[in-house]
Amino acid sequence: MREIVAKSHVAEELGPMLVAFFLISSLGLATIALDLIGVGPTQLATQLSGQRDGTAVLAAYLTDVGIWAISLLVIGLMILGYRSYRSAETRRLVAVLWDLGTFWPRTVHPFAPPCYAARAVPELTKRVAALAARGPVAISGHSHGSVLAAATVLRLPPAALPNVALLTHGSPLGRIYARLYPAYLGQHVLCDLGERLDWRWRNLWRDTDPIGGPIFDHRAAEPTCGNPAASQVDVRLRDPRALTIDPADTVPPPVERHWPYHTQPQYQEAVRELVDRTSHRRQGKS
Known part of the structure; x- marks a missing residue:
């Protein structure tokens, strides 16, 4: 382990x-x-x-x-x-590196396919803004999808933001992007992202995940982003979920690492919490 x-x-x-x-x-x-x-x-x-x-x-x-x-x-x-x-594991690693490169404009990777973020982010922004006009919207992004979700929130019009919440899981935003591209997705940008959402943001992560990790460094004495609400963003999940074999099973619980998080109870709890907070804010303003 x-x-x-x-x-x-x-x-x-x-x-x-x-x-x-x-x-x-x-x-x-x-x-x-x-x-x-x-x-x-x-x-x-x-x-x-x-x-x-x-x-x-x-x-x-x-x-x-x-x-x-x-x-x-x-x-x-x-x-x-x-x-x-x-090897499926090697393919996943190569895919992550490929996504990492092709997310940026063509000048960064002139010999690779065109930047897909230039098309995906505007489409997501338009879709989320339309849905937010009707009611609460919880954006869920796993792995590199969390980067697209963050870029989408940063492009949303101010009128849509009160009805939007963000759930990231297995996210490389803090571990990789904030380190490699601090000017674009550094700590100050992630703090601004949280402020735009009034900290309706949860990030699920595991110690065993080689790609995803916490968004913020909570070891400092001062509150992250100067706001105590930032300390509630990161939610650490236990992996494996237990050390003993479940009575209804015959093998120990697997080590899930970067596997999608949507099968865990904490994911459902986070979705309910974010939707409830967004709905209460909407009702308070109506």
């Missing part, structure tokens, strides 16, 4: 890993490009030193290492493709 929880925290190191990956890849590609036009590190070191000394030899070795590293990277991508074909 401790191993599962430890593996679920790998996503928190995604930012430094991506920075290192892009830095090393950029240096490797630049080295190969210079070598192809005859001004690679080996030639430059030889010209600067005036003779083929230890500096030139070292540059040659470093160039070879870079070429080998890029070759191994290509092989690793091929292995990843094969593993994705054979």
Whole structure:
């Protein structure tokens, strides 16, 4: 169980890993490009030193290492493709990374399909605004769907917000997006999101979930977002649900990790609570 929880925290190191990956890849590609036009590190070191000394030899070795590293990277991508074909868990990981990239505009991923958020978010915004004009609306978003739900709430007109509540589960908003894209979905944006909804927001998460996590860091002495209501957003679920075998079953309860949360009683309770709060607010204003 401790191993599962430890593996679920790998996503928190995604930012430094991506920075290192892009830095090393950029240096490797630049080295190969210079070598192809005859001004690679080996030639430059030889010209600067005036003779083929230890500096030139070292540059040659470093160039070879870079070429080998890029070759191994290509092989690793091929292995990843094969593993994705054979393993459902690997496919889910690749799908998460794909969603993470293609959520942003085409300039971020020029070789991938067009950004789907440019179409999905306006459509969701229009749909939610129309429903909010008729009564309470609880938006539920699992995993990357919670990012679309958050973007939708941020685009809603002020007239619709009093009738809207948000339920996120397995959400990467706090664990991944706030770390990798702080200017767009950082702590200040998440606090603004809660204020827009008057904190009609619940986020279900598990320690064993490798993607989803809490939205806010509640370890600080000061109230999160300067509002005590923010401390009620995150709801930690027990996983597995029990340690003993249910009398009506023959196997121990499974470790659900990132599995959808809608089958748990806490999900139903959160939906009822959010709808009740939205309905009471609507009745109080009518």
